[in-house]
Amino acid sequence: MDRNTERYQRWLYGLILLLVLPALLINLGVLTLIDDEALRAWVALEMRLSDNYIVPQLHGAFYYKKPPVYNWMLLGVFQLTGSMDEWSVRIPTVAFLLLYCGTIYYFVRKHFSHEMAFLSALAFLTCGRILFYDSFLGLIDISYSWVTFLSFMVFYHLAARERWLAAFAGSYFLAAVGFLMKGLPSVVFQGFTIVAWLVYQKQFRRLFQWQHILGGLVFLAVVGSYYATYLQYNSLEELASVLFNESAKRTAGRYPLWFTLFHLFTYPFELLVYHFMPWGLLALYLFRRRSWTQVWQHPFIAFIFLTFLVNITVYWTAPKVHPRYVFMIIPLLFITLLYLHEQQKEDRPWPYRVTMKLLLFCCLILPPAALAPLFLERLQATPWLWAKSLSLFVAFSALAYGAWKFREARLLTIAAVLLVVRIAFNWFALPDRHANDFGxxxxxxxxxxxxxxxxxxxxxxxxxxxxxxxxxxxxxxxxxxxxxxxxxxxxxxxxxxxxxxxxxxxxxxxxxxxxxxxxxxxxxxxx
Incomplete structure (x- = not known):
């Protein structure tokens, strides 16, 4: 990398850090809550009104579908802000998203360069589903996914150092926290990940050793303590039935065979070509035989890719699943793909050339697109319309030039471009959506x-x-x-x-x- 590219890249780091908070916070509270957001806030509100923080309720009746930990978090935010408005419901999402990205950076940096760690975090932050939907909604999924991702990282890094008791106890504790946020999916993630990695490492016997048994007891102690308290208010019979049905209701057995087969075929395209673009483009590297060899050669990449594969099967075979259900494993895929990109970019194989050209094309069409609000009738009432459009035009033009001039920093440039697009979305799309929202x-x-x-x-x-x-x-x-x-x-x-x-x-x-x-x-x- 030449000196000019290094200077440009350092400038991009600073620019991205300046853009993150405006991108995530501008007009965060403008939209009316959707049902899923309101449901979490409503449970928390009834906890406060009933002075019962153990048993969730709605309209004064028992609510069984989710345990209460996320509602406790919301109550903490409501106490700090003194409000239960839309901003207060959504700010935990922003906080956990930033914490999640910091966690991705921290663990990837243990194995790779600062640039790759930074890009791995940014890929998750700026993928389409996160940046233009879930990051401005007060939903449980980003916080829950962070806890689950952290359990993956704790298990791998402690197991790699042969600290088996800490690996099992730490990951099972986090799985227990996840269980008290969302129920049975945490058991599936924990079980699939540990079993798959131990089988791959030919250490299956560790499942029967005292360290693993003690780790399982940590899980039972945390979860059991809550439900022992719960029993003082209500029985567990209906609760257990609802929690199981919540996890099973989207499985293949609940739908016709043709529907399941259609989902099996379309699901990878739905995720990579729609929800998690543009970083899903890097999946083109998986069509090279060399890539699969490189994946298994690096212990950390082997672990995260194996963890992704065994856990994605649950959702790949389950029709009617939401993209937010896989937020805990999508960073694992992005890290793997960025690793393959770094390994092969010197050879510039066809996935590299296709990806780079498509990303450059996207950068080049954005400067004229920035002027579109000036000609849209329903946006004419936007405050500072001309100033906003022209500032976006200048920003997109500068970044398009950078993407063309400094190819080695193009992925980093794309991340900056996406943050600017999110700011434009905040300025124009969110107020317009609110003005025309029946909600x-x-x-x-x-x-x-x-x-x-x-x-x-x-x-x-x-x-x-x-x-x-x-x-x-x-x-x-x-x-x-x-x-x-x-x-x-x-x-x-x-x-x-x-x-x-x-x-x-x-x-x-x-x-x-x-x-x-x-x-x-x-x-x-x-x-």
Whole structure:
């Protein structure tokens, strides 16, 4: 690498570090919560309102689908910020994402250069699914994935030093934390990873040694302590059934054979060509026989790629899975592909040439694209429209020149480009989406109903299907739990009822409540 490229690369490091926080934080709280975000916040809110931090509840009824650790984290954030607004629900995602990227850098740097470690972290941060979706949503998956990824790293690095007790105890402790966040998937990740690596290393006997048994006891102690406390409030029978069904409901046995076969064929393309672009392009290296030899030659790469392979099979064979379910293993794939890129870039094989040309093309088309907001009618009300578009044009032009001029730093340039694209997305797409979001209309209606019935006895009628976004905003605004009532209606109370679910129930309609999904409008009634 010549001196000019080194200077350019150092400049890129500084630029990227300056861009990360604006890219992740601008307009973070502008969108109305989606249901999955609201569900986590709602459970945390009802914990506070009920003063019961052990047993999750919704509308005052037991909630079994997720253990409570992430809700405890949210409660901590709510306490620190003094708010339960959209920003407070989402800031843990940003914090854990940065922590996750720092963890990737730390462990990759133990084996490879600063540049590769930095790129490995950036590849995860700037892949399409993370940067343009999950990084600005208050979901559990990034924090849970960080815990699981950390368990992989702890096991490998301690096992490599023959510290078997620490390797098993540390990874099982993290698996227990993961279990108390999301349930049974942690058992699968832990089991598949340890068994696969020990078989590969021809050390299967270690599964029956005291160090592994003690590690398993650490898991049981952590998880068992929580559920022993849980038993003081509720039985475990229904809880165990729901946790199992939550993990099994997306497996192949639940769907027709043709649907499963179609998923088997399309899933790699869905992940690499859609959700995790542009870094998924580097998977072209896997089509070279030489690449597979190089993977198994490096112990750390062999471990992470094997861990990726054995764990991705769970989702490859399971239709109807969300991309966020594999966030803990996607960095393993990116690290492997970047390693292959580094190993083969001197020879410039066809995957290298194809990838470099496609990435350069993307850089070259962005400067004119930066001017598009100036000509879009629905964006004309954007504050500082001209200044924002022109600044993006200048930034994209400079980075396009850098991508063309300094080929050896092109991947790093792409990471910087993607961060600038995210800032443009924050400036233009998020406010426009909010302005045209029916969900915001529903949110305002939920707040209106909560305010108007603040002093009333408001309940949910029997099995009326609730939608988490509406229920969270109503509960937060009311400052109290709105219970489900399955008994004979109280004539002095007001009830929220789905008229389509109960078409023959007589009542006096008092008001309406908008729902976000299914075109539903619920009635607020008295009996």
């Amino acid at each position: 915001d209309v529903v949110r305002k209606d939920a707040l209106r109903v909560a305010q108007e019935y603040q002093s009333a006895d408001l309940r949910v009628y029997k099995d009326t299907e609730w939608q988490p976004m509406t229920s969270f905003y109503m509960t937060r605004e009311a400052g109290r739990i709105i219970p489900i009532d399955r008994e004979t209606p109280d004539t002095s109370a007001y009830y929220i009822i789905d008229p389509k679910a109960y078409p023959f129930v007589p009542y006096e309609k008092q008001d309406e409540l908008l729902m976000r999904h299914g075109g539903k409008v619920y009635d607020i009634v008295k009996f």
